[in-house]
Amino acid sequence: EPEVTQTPSHQVTQMGQEVILRCVPISNHLYFYWYRQILGQKVEFLVSFYNNEISEKSEIFDDQFSVERPDGSNFTLKIRSTKLEDSAMYFCASSVTPGTGKLFFGSGTQLSVL
């Protein structure tokens, strides 16, 4: 079965550094998402992306964050000047259409900011 792949699985960075989390959505999917889950807390929506632009973003997704689809396959989340509270599991997801609701999630990138 096709799957969403994320790299790296773990990322450790120093506070203030920039990180880029990478995702390869399922090939025929058109809608892409980033979610995060702080340890022990709920899965939180960050941003949705369609047709090379942001469709929706949450209040969490401030100027520190940006997303990009640099080529036909990758979907990236950049966090500039990381903070301690950015430490979380970041999930990428994709769907064929927005209406199905059936998001396929990647296995996540565990980001640790020291």
Place this chain on the structure above:
Amino acid sequence: EDKVVQSPLSLVVHEGDTVTLNCSYEVTNFRSLLWYKQEKKAPTFLFMLTSSGIEKKSGRLSSILDKKELSSILNITATQTGDSAIYLCARRDNNNDMRFGAGTRLTVKP
């Protein structure tokens, strides 16, 4: 902000028991309600519910939506240890924004 509230937050049962997990939501531009199972890492899709009163079933799992009560339940019959996971409920709105509840951590003991 719209909220998705799940109960109980955690549940411990023995194999063979039947469990009912609850999800309630506040509605603004409601489109669908979804259930996911989260084991070690990524949530995996279980059900999507859009219409009230229509039960969706997959093996020992079933779910139903009550739009009048703004709630949904997920039932698992004859539980097995492999059912141990966090069960997430999510509300999707017409803007395709999907918000998750905090989840119910189910532990099934042998």
